[in-house]
Amino acid sequence: MANIAFIGLGNMGGPMAANLVKAGHKVVGFDLVDASREAAKAAGASIAATAVDAVKGADVVVTMLPAGKHVLSVWKEIVPVVAKNTLLIDCSTIDVESARHAHDHATEHNLPSVDAPVSGGTGGAKGATLTFMCGGEDFAFSLAKPILENMGKKIVHCGKGGAGQAAKICNNMILGISMIGVCEAFALGEKLGLSHQALFDVASTSSGQCWSLTTYCPVPGPVPTSPANNDYKPGFAAALMLKDLRLSQDAAKTSGAATPLGAHAESIYDAFEKAGHGGADFSGIIHHLRQIAGK
Ligand code: NAD
Secondary structure: OOEEEEEOOOOOHHHHHHHHHHOOOEEEEEOOOHHHHHHHHHOOOEEOOOHHHHOOOOOEEEEOOOOHHHHHHHHHHHOOOOOOOOEEEEOOOOOHHHHHHHHHHHHHOOOOEEEOOEEOHHHHHHHOOEEEEEEOOHHHHHHHHHHHOOOEEEEEEEEOOOHHHHHHHHHHHHHHHHHHHHHHHHHHHHHOOOOHHHHHHHHOOOOOOOHHHHOOOOOOOOOOOOHHHHOOOOOOEHHHHHHHHHHHHHHHHHHOOOOHHHHHHHHHHHHHHHHHHOOOEHHHHHHHHHHHOOO
16 A cells, blocks of 8 residues: 555545545645645545645655646645655646646656546546546556556556646547537527427437437436536536636647637637636536527
Protein backbone atom coordinates (compact mmCIF):
# COMPACT_ATOMS: atom_id res chain seq x y z
CA MET A 1 0.00 0.00 0.00
CA ALA A 2 1.21 3.49 -0.82
CA ASN A 3 1.63 6.78 1.04
CA ILE A 4 -0.53 9.15 -1.02
CA ALA A 5 -0.79 12.93 -0.74
CA PHE A 6 -4.09 14.26 -2.11
CA ILE A 7 -4.38 17.98 -2.82
CA GLY A 8 -7.79 19.43 -3.69
CA LEU A 9 -10.52 17.70 -1.65
CA GLY A 10 -13.60 19.25 -3.30
CA ASN A 11 -16.66 17.65 -4.89
CA MET A 12 -14.51 15.23 -6.88
CA GLY A 13 -11.26 15.05 -4.88
CA GLY A 14 -13.01 14.39 -1.55
CA PRO A 15 -14.71 11.13 -2.57
CA MET A 16 -11.71 10.06 -4.69
CA ALA A 17 -9.41 10.44 -1.66
CA ALA A 18 -11.98 8.50 0.42
CA ASN A 19 -11.79 5.61 -2.07
CA LEU A 20 -7.99 5.53 -1.76
CA VAL A 21 -8.42 5.26 2.04
CA LYS A 22 -10.97 2.45 1.54
CA ALA A 23 -8.46 0.60 -0.65
CA GLY A 24 -6.01 0.61 2.27
CA HIS A 25 -3.65 3.44 1.29
CA LYS A 26 -2.35 5.95 3.82
CA VAL A 27 -3.74 9.26 2.56
CA VAL A 28 -2.61 12.72 3.69
CA GLY A 29 -4.87 15.44 2.29
CA PHE A 30 -4.77 19.20 1.90
CA ASP A 31 -7.34 21.74 0.72
CA LEU A 32 -7.73 25.49 1.25
CA VAL A 33 -11.32 25.04 2.50
CA ASP A 34 -12.05 23.93 6.10
CA ALA A 35 -15.20 21.97 5.24
CA SER A 36 -13.36 19.91 2.59
CA ARG A 37 -10.54 19.13 5.03
CA GLU A 38 -13.05 18.07 7.72
CA ALA A 39 -14.95 15.80 5.30
CA ALA A 40 -11.71 14.12 4.20
CA LYS A 41 -10.71 13.64 7.84
CA ALA A 42 -14.07 12.02 8.58
CA ALA A 43 -13.44 9.67 5.64
CA GLY A 44 -10.16 8.50 7.20
CA ALA A 45 -7.47 10.74 5.65
CA SER A 46 -4.91 12.64 7.74
CA ILE A 47 -4.88 16.38 7.10
CA ALA A 48 -1.72 18.45 6.59
CA ALA A 49 -1.36 22.20 7.23
CA THR A 50 0.04 22.94 3.74
CA ALA A 51 0.51 21.23 0.39
CA VAL A 52 4.25 21.02 1.08
CA ASP A 53 3.59 19.27 4.41
CA ALA A 54 1.15 16.88 2.74
CA VAL A 55 3.73 15.58 0.23
CA LYS A 56 6.43 14.84 2.81
CA GLY A 57 7.09 11.07 2.68
CA ALA A 58 4.59 10.51 -0.17
CA ASP A 59 5.15 7.83 -2.83
CA VAL A 60 2.36 9.35 -4.94
CA VAL A 61 0.85 12.85 -5.13
CA VAL A 62 -2.60 13.35 -6.63
CA THR A 63 -3.93 16.84 -7.45
CA MET A 64 -7.63 17.55 -8.19
CA LEU A 65 -7.90 21.32 -8.62
CA PRO A 66 -10.12 23.79 -10.50
CA ALA A 67 -7.87 24.96 -13.39
CA GLY A 68 -4.39 25.01 -14.93
CA LYS A 69 -3.16 27.98 -12.90
CA HIS A 70 -3.95 26.17 -9.63
CA VAL A 71 -2.20 23.00 -10.77
CA LEU A 72 0.92 24.86 -11.93
CA SER A 73 1.12 26.87 -8.72
CA VAL A 74 0.74 23.77 -6.48
CA TRP A 75 3.19 21.69 -8.58
CA LYS A 76 5.69 24.60 -8.45
CA GLU A 77 5.60 24.36 -4.65
CA ILE A 78 5.73 20.60 -4.29
CA VAL A 79 7.93 19.35 -7.16
CA PRO A 80 11.18 20.67 -5.60
CA VAL A 81 10.42 19.09 -2.19
CA VAL A 82 9.00 15.61 -2.92
CA ALA A 83 11.17 12.52 -2.43
CA LYS A 84 13.11 11.06 -5.36
CA ASN A 85 10.88 8.92 -7.67
CA THR A 86 7.60 10.28 -6.29
CA LEU A 87 4.84 9.80 -8.87
CA LEU A 88 2.79 12.92 -9.68
CA ILE A 89 -0.77 12.49 -10.98
CA ASP A 90 -2.98 15.43 -11.92
CA CYS A 91 -6.66 14.47 -12.27
CA SER A 92 -7.99 18.03 -12.77
CA THR A 93 -9.47 19.10 -16.12
CA ILE A 94 -7.05 21.75 -17.36
CA ASP A 95 -5.74 23.20 -20.63
CA VAL A 96 -3.34 21.05 -22.62
CA GLU A 97 -0.57 23.71 -22.49
CA SER A 98 -0.59 23.86 -18.69
CA ALA A 99 -0.62 20.04 -18.52
CA ARG A 100 2.47 19.94 -20.73
CA HIS A 101 4.19 22.61 -18.59
CA ALA A 102 3.42 20.56 -15.47
CA HIS A 103 4.96 17.44 -17.08
CA ASP A 104 8.04 19.44 -18.16
CA HIS A 105 8.49 20.72 -14.62
CA ALA A 106 8.32 17.17 -13.22
CA THR A 107 10.72 15.87 -15.87
CA GLU A 108 13.25 18.59 -14.99
CA HIS A 109 13.30 17.05 -11.49
CA ASN A 110 13.39 13.46 -12.82
CA LEU A 111 9.91 12.72 -11.50
CA PRO A 112 7.40 10.47 -13.31
CA SER A 113 4.13 12.28 -14.04
CA VAL A 114 0.72 11.55 -15.54
CA ASP A 115 -2.17 13.82 -16.52
CA ALA A 116 -5.32 11.83 -15.76
CA PRO A 117 -8.53 13.86 -16.12
CA VAL A 118 -11.75 12.00 -15.45
CA SER A 119 -15.23 11.54 -16.76
CA GLY A 120 -18.07 10.20 -14.66
CA GLY A 121 -18.86 13.17 -12.42
CA THR A 122 -19.40 13.17 -8.66
CA GLY A 123 -21.40 9.91 -8.85
CA GLY A 124 -18.42 8.21 -10.49
CA ALA A 125 -16.06 9.76 -7.92
CA LYS A 126 -18.17 8.39 -5.04
CA GLY A 127 -18.73 4.97 -6.61
CA ALA A 128 -15.11 4.56 -7.84
CA THR A 129 -16.42 4.11 -11.38
CA LEU A 130 -14.59 7.02 -13.06
CA THR A 131 -12.95 6.78 -16.48
CA PHE A 132 -9.38 8.13 -16.43
CA MET A 133 -7.83 9.47 -19.66
CA CYS A 134 -4.08 9.42 -19.16
CA GLY A 135 -1.09 11.13 -20.74
CA GLY A 136 2.53 10.41 -19.86
CA GLU A 137 5.46 8.09 -20.48
CA ASP A 138 4.79 4.32 -20.39
CA PHE A 139 6.72 3.91 -17.13
CA ALA A 140 4.78 6.68 -15.36
CA PHE A 141 1.48 5.24 -16.63
CA SER A 142 2.39 1.75 -15.38
CA LEU A 143 2.93 3.22 -11.89
CA ALA A 144 -0.28 5.29 -12.00
CA LYS A 145 -2.64 2.60 -13.28
CA PRO A 146 -2.95 0.52 -10.08
CA ILE A 147 -3.53 3.69 -8.04
CA LEU A 148 -6.20 4.98 -10.44
CA GLU A 149 -7.91 1.56 -10.40
CA ASN A 150 -8.89 2.28 -6.78
CA MET A 151 -10.91 5.27 -7.99
CA GLY A 152 -12.20 4.21 -11.40
CA LYS A 153 -13.22 1.34 -13.62
CA LYS A 154 -11.65 2.32 -16.94
CA ILE A 155 -8.08 3.61 -17.27
CA VAL A 156 -6.99 4.55 -20.81
CA HIS A 157 -3.43 5.50 -21.81
CA CYS A 158 -3.95 8.11 -24.54
CA GLY A 159 -0.33 9.01 -25.29
CA LYS A 160 2.43 11.29 -24.04
CA GLY A 161 2.13 14.19 -21.56
CA GLY A 162 -1.07 16.22 -22.16
CA ALA A 163 -2.78 13.48 -24.21
CA GLY A 164 -5.25 12.75 -21.39
CA GLN A 165 -6.37 16.39 -21.34
CA ALA A 166 -6.57 16.39 -25.14
CA ALA A 167 -8.86 13.32 -25.08
CA LYS A 168 -11.02 14.84 -22.35
CA ILE A 169 -11.70 18.13 -24.15
CA CYS A 170 -12.26 16.42 -27.52
CA ASN A 171 -14.80 14.08 -25.90
CA ASN A 172 -16.57 16.90 -24.10
CA MET A 173 -16.68 19.02 -27.26
CA ILE A 174 -18.57 16.14 -28.92
CA LEU A 175 -20.86 16.00 -25.87
CA GLY A 176 -21.61 19.75 -25.86
CA ILE A 177 -22.34 19.80 -29.58
CA SER A 178 -24.42 16.61 -29.52
CA MET A 179 -26.50 17.78 -26.55
CA ILE A 180 -27.40 20.99 -28.37
CA GLY A 181 -28.25 18.95 -31.49
CA VAL A 182 -30.59 16.66 -29.54
CA CYS A 183 -32.22 19.65 -27.82
CA GLU A 184 -32.74 21.40 -31.17
CA ALA A 185 -34.45 18.26 -32.52
CA PHE A 186 -36.85 18.10 -29.54
CA ALA A 187 -37.55 21.86 -29.79
CA LEU A 188 -38.30 21.52 -33.52
CA GLY A 189 -40.41 18.39 -32.91
CA GLU A 190 -42.50 20.35 -30.36
CA LYS A 191 -43.20 23.07 -32.95
CA LEU A 192 -44.20 20.35 -35.45
CA GLY A 193 -46.58 18.66 -33.01
CA LEU A 194 -44.42 15.56 -32.51
CA SER A 195 -44.55 13.94 -29.06
CA HIS A 196 -41.28 13.61 -27.13
CA GLN A 197 -41.80 9.85 -26.87
CA ALA A 198 -42.38 9.42 -30.61
CA LEU A 199 -39.21 11.33 -31.48
CA PHE A 200 -37.27 9.38 -28.85
CA ASP A 201 -38.57 6.01 -30.10
CA VAL A 202 -37.50 6.82 -33.65
CA ALA A 203 -34.18 8.66 -33.08
CA SER A 204 -32.93 6.31 -30.34
CA THR A 205 -33.06 3.39 -32.80
CA SER A 206 -32.06 5.39 -35.90
CA SER A 207 -29.04 7.31 -37.13
CA GLY A 208 -29.68 10.17 -34.67
CA GLN A 209 -28.83 7.83 -31.77
CA CYS A 210 -26.23 9.19 -29.31
CA TRP A 211 -25.44 9.32 -25.57
CA SER A 212 -27.08 12.75 -25.14
CA LEU A 213 -30.33 11.20 -26.38
CA THR A 214 -30.37 7.67 -25.00
CA THR A 215 -28.67 8.13 -21.60
CA TYR A 216 -29.19 11.80 -20.87
CA CYS A 217 -32.41 12.63 -22.73
CA PRO A 218 -33.03 16.41 -22.25
CA VAL A 219 -36.83 16.14 -21.93
CA PRO A 220 -38.67 14.42 -19.05
CA GLY A 221 -40.14 10.98 -19.72
CA PRO A 222 -38.26 8.77 -22.15
CA VAL A 223 -35.17 8.14 -19.94
CA PRO A 224 -36.36 8.23 -16.29
CA THR A 225 -32.83 8.64 -14.85
CA SER A 226 -31.93 11.74 -16.89
CA PRO A 227 -31.68 15.12 -15.05
CA ALA A 228 -34.67 16.41 -17.08
CA ASN A 229 -36.80 14.28 -14.72
CA ASN A 230 -35.26 15.99 -11.71
CA ASP A 231 -35.92 19.62 -12.63
CA TYR A 232 -32.57 19.78 -14.51
CA LYS A 233 -30.52 19.56 -11.31
CA PRO A 234 -26.97 18.42 -12.19
CA GLY A 235 -25.74 15.90 -13.19
CA PHE A 236 -23.12 17.81 -15.07
CA ALA A 237 -23.49 21.54 -14.54
CA ALA A 238 -23.70 23.85 -17.57
CA ALA A 239 -20.83 25.93 -16.08
CA LEU A 240 -18.55 22.86 -16.22
CA MET A 241 -19.60 22.15 -19.81
CA LEU A 242 -18.78 25.77 -20.66
CA LYS A 243 -15.38 25.41 -18.97
CA ASP A 244 -14.58 22.34 -21.11
CA LEU A 245 -15.85 23.97 -24.33
CA ARG A 246 -13.63 27.00 -23.61
CA LEU A 247 -10.66 24.67 -23.12
CA SER A 248 -11.44 22.97 -26.45
CA GLN A 249 -11.64 26.34 -28.24
CA ASP A 250 -8.38 27.59 -26.67
CA ALA A 251 -6.72 24.36 -27.84
CA ALA A 252 -8.27 24.69 -31.33
CA LYS A 253 -6.86 28.21 -31.65
CA THR A 254 -3.40 27.23 -30.39
CA SER A 255 -3.18 24.14 -32.59
CA GLY A 256 -4.89 25.63 -35.68
CA ALA A 257 -7.82 23.13 -35.80
CA ALA A 258 -11.17 24.18 -37.35
CA THR A 259 -13.98 23.56 -34.85
CA PRO A 260 -16.84 25.87 -35.92
CA LEU A 261 -19.55 23.82 -34.17
CA GLY A 262 -17.43 23.68 -30.99
CA ALA A 263 -17.14 27.49 -31.13
CA HIS A 264 -20.87 27.85 -31.61
CA ALA A 265 -21.60 25.44 -28.76
CA GLU A 266 -19.33 27.54 -26.52
CA SER A 267 -21.24 30.73 -27.39
CA ILE A 268 -24.61 29.04 -26.71
CA TYR A 269 -23.49 27.75 -23.27
CA ASP A 270 -21.91 31.16 -22.57
CA ALA A 271 -25.31 32.85 -23.15
CA PHE A 272 -27.01 30.21 -20.95
CA GLU A 273 -24.55 30.89 -18.11
CA LYS A 274 -24.86 34.68 -18.49
CA ALA A 275 -28.65 34.26 -18.14
CA GLY A 276 -27.96 32.76 -14.68
CA HIS A 277 -28.24 29.04 -15.45
CA GLY A 278 -24.63 27.89 -14.94
CA GLY A 279 -25.70 25.75 -11.99
CA ALA A 280 -28.37 23.87 -13.98
CA ASP A 281 -27.64 20.58 -15.70
CA PHE A 282 -26.17 21.15 -19.17
CA SER A 283 -29.19 19.40 -20.77
CA GLY A 284 -31.24 22.40 -19.57
CA ILE A 285 -29.91 24.19 -22.67
CA ILE A 286 -33.23 23.11 -24.24
CA HIS A 287 -34.93 25.91 -22.23
CA HIS A 288 -32.54 28.43 -23.79
CA LEU A 289 -33.40 27.19 -27.31
CA ARG A 290 -37.13 27.44 -26.62
CA GLN A 291 -36.60 30.92 -25.23
CA ILE A 292 -34.63 32.30 -28.18
CA ALA A 293 -37.05 30.82 -30.73
CA GLY A 294 -38.40 33.52 -32.98
CA LYS A 295 -36.15 36.24 -31.48
P1 NAD B 1 -14.28 21.79 -6.52
O1 NAD B 1 -14.27 23.27 -6.70
O2 NAD B 1 -15.38 21.16 -5.75
O3 NAD B 1 -12.89 21.32 -5.83
C1 NAD B 1 -11.66 21.92 -6.07
C2 NAD B 1 -10.96 22.04 -4.73
O4 NAD B 1 -9.63 22.53 -4.93
C3 NAD B 1 -11.66 23.03 -3.79
O5 NAD B 1 -12.04 22.34 -2.61
C4 NAD B 1 -10.61 24.10 -3.54
O6 NAD B 1 -10.63 24.62 -2.22
C5 NAD B 1 -9.33 23.32 -3.80
N1 NAD B 1 -8.17 24.18 -4.09
C6 NAD B 1 -8.08 25.21 -4.96
N2 NAD B 1 -6.82 25.71 -4.95
C7 NAD B 1 -6.13 24.97 -4.06
C8 NAD B 1 -4.78 25.01 -3.59
N3 NAD B 1 -3.90 25.92 -4.03
N4 NAD B 1 -4.40 24.10 -2.66
C9 NAD B 1 -5.29 23.19 -2.19
N5 NAD B 1 -6.57 23.11 -2.58
C10 NAD B 1 -6.98 24.00 -3.50
O7 NAD B 1 -14.19 21.18 -7.98
P2 NAD B 1 -14.52 19.69 -8.43
O8 NAD B 1 -15.92 19.60 -8.92
O9 NAD B 1 -14.01 18.74 -7.37
O10 NAD B 1 -13.61 19.57 -9.75
C11 NAD B 1 -12.20 19.39 -9.66
C12 NAD B 1 -11.68 19.20 -11.08
O11 NAD B 1 -12.32 18.08 -11.68
C13 NAD B 1 -11.95 20.39 -12.00
O12 NAD B 1 -10.84 20.58 -12.82
C14 NAD B 1 -13.18 19.96 -12.79
O13 NAD B 1 -13.27 20.58 -14.06
C15 NAD B 1 -12.93 18.47 -12.91
N6 NAD B 1 -14.15 17.66 -13.09
C16 NAD B 1 -15.25 17.90 -12.35
C17 NAD B 1 -16.38 17.10 -12.55
C18 NAD B 1 -17.64 17.32 -11.73
O14 NAD B 1 -18.68 16.74 -12.09
N7 NAD B 1 -17.59 18.08 -10.65
C19 NAD B 1 -16.38 16.08 -13.51
C20 NAD B 1 -15.21 15.83 -14.25
C21 NAD B 1 -14.10 16.65 -14.02
